[in-house]
Amino acid sequence: MIPEHVPGLTLNNGVRIPQLGFGVFQIPEEGTREAVESALEAGYRHIDTAAAYRNEAGVGAAVAASGIPREALFITTKLRNGDQGRARAAFEESRAALGVEQIDLYLIHWPVPSQGLFLRAWKDLEGIYSDGLARAIGVSNFLPAHLEELTRDADVPPAVNQIELHPTFAQRALADATRRHGMAVEAYSPLGQGEDLDNDAVIGIARRHAATPAQVVLAWHLASGNIAIPKSVTPERIRENLEAVNLALTPQEMEQINELDAGRRLGADPATAAFSQY
Template identity: 55%
Template sequence: MSQVSTNPDIKLNDGVTIPQLGFGVFQVPPENTQEVVAEALDCGYRSIDTAAGYRNEEGVGAAIAASGLARDEVFVTTKLANPDQGYDSTLAAFDASMDKLGLDVLDLYLVHWPCPDRGEFINTWRAFQELQEAGRIRSIGVSNFLPHHFEQLFDATEVVPSVNQIELHPYLQQQELRDFHARHGIVTEAWSPIAQGDVLGDPAIVEIAERHGATPAQVILRWHLQLGNIVIPKSVTPSRMRENLGALEISLSEEDMAAFAKLDKGENGRRGFHPDRFNGYPEDFQNR
């Protein structure tokens, strides 16, 4: 593999920078989270993505506290749990998350889902703005928003989200939504970047990986990086954590990128909930 750069930073629309390749803890059991995140930090990850709905913020905070790393060396993202949407409830939920994380200032706070039937994401966003203005959050963004959700935000508020974290992988490439982000200065962040493993055996991806002497996961993550996405793969296995960082040492050709583009299945490729049909009730709000 040809050596490329170390983990690059992405600059957000508010001037905050975030490592492009981070580490996600979705579905990491709370009792294992501290150990898993400690291993990720030891491997070299410096961006950790959690959520109130994952119920593992305490483990993330404990691992960071025990790491010996300076606070400004680790970028921390968490997300508001869907049942807590609303102005006052958002402020209270944020305090609860910060207590669990053991932090004074959060790097990035996301509205986890638009939950359109609830009709609260604009009030929620106003609370986010207040927290940012008070210096308690460096950057504020959203997750799983579609253009019409953004248009409602734009009509009602002044601050454009810095990030939209969406399901994005070779089978669900969301080109139209990514184009919308680009027009409005919103950075795309990919969750489920390898479709929960469903794309690893795709013959086209296997062929690209073999050509580069890499694994399928590495070339998929490299595809994300070359698109300009922030990407947050998850693994509880130290060897795979290190393997994923190997994506930084690969460079895909235009031919490779064109082969990836042909894999898009549109909505048929979606593995998670559609944002217009998910309202995040308590029994399922852990879902991505």
Template identity: 65%
Template sequence: MSELTLNNGVTIPQLGFGVFQVPPEDTQRTVEDALAAGYRHIDTAAAYQNEEGVGAAIADTGIAREDIFITTKLRNGEQGRAQEAFQNSRKALGLDYVDLYLIHWPVPSQGLYVQAWKEMERLYENKEIRAIGVSNFLSDHLDTLLESAEIVPAVNQIELHPSYQQAELAGKCRSLGIEVEAYSPLGQGADLNGNAVTSIATAHNATTAQVVLAWHLATGNIVIPKSVDPGRIRENFAASSLTLSDDELAAISALESGARLGSDPAVASFTQL
């Protein structure tokens, strides 16, 4: 499994496993399936309400803690008490430290994400978090944060898939030393049906999901597909061994349509509580 080195020297497996919308009662089994398939990077969040299941899976696998990279996120409604929220997540996970902690959404209407970042910087300095970052931050949110930040975010996790690539934002992140992490990497399945993807999949005797994930990896994105099906979990992980040609990569990149599927970070204001 390929790894990327974050701007503070911490390494992160480029292909991770997401548990968004995985029911709490299914999370432990699903994460255990992912770890058995070879994943060593698990992405959760307090808002998903399944941190306990992730932690239980880690505890039961027997895999050394230092060999598993765990990400969780600060809920929007807790930006004013980030330290307390982090400790609650850490305890739910049953871990001494978290590898990556993200501000889940900027929620600019609250005006609290800079304050939350300051608290996260202290947690990082105390070595309770190995790296800190953001999620769903647009260019102006990054500019505001960096005006007073002591630490540049290690990651910006954003909606990114072939039909919505956010190339300008991704380019800005990389120019600042911020790694780009893609959620909804398959466009919630919508990006798997185009002729370009299906023809490439046929040529490689691969699934369409493997083709899109291989495109992400070749592009340099950290990517976190999710599934509750053990067979699909294994199939997605196998994308790490699929190599696409430059022409194939270009054909997938040409699918850009500017169609956002999720909420607009410029106006999103839900609390997640």
């Protein structure tokens, strides 16, 4: 179930995902419950966490306290890099921390090609999916070469590739490759960790619409067909970000934002990233 005011996308297995969600990256465990409760109260129904964030229990506590029917929520979590050789056990740990019977979307967090384990991990995810414990499975930070290797071996095609994506790092080639494989593109750091909000073009568009720069960038993501998971711990900004669903940009404004792409990555490079996340 997706609230009427939030657009949704249909994944390649028929599951619907709210296109605008709430991320909890770098929110400390002790502050996660409050932040997620604010998001749920504002109207978000898609919450994105990860084992590596060490705040799954806080997400679960907020969900349990909300009184919102479980079927009305969409919960994503991710497999730690250091757990690619024990994905099934790691999934069960995440499920217990979240306090849910079923996870809506479970992702391999990074390919870590130097480990040579993501194909093995994917087979475990396929088993989790076939057992009905996850409604959809996918990947995060996979580059075109990783996608090619995975999809050649996969029995269940990944539903999502979650990648760093924002106006100054639009990753068009990777987004196009993701969609060619039938996968949805999900953007993390969708606001460029706040840096893209200071751009003159974004500020000018925001003024014309009496909107915030964040709403403009999120509206650009939605119109581009991306799933976006902005993060904030400020209740007012949490509410403001969700209101981006009501903002329609003109084709000219979309092009203005498209032209901001500078190939400026903020996070790690998936081709070489090799941290365990412990």
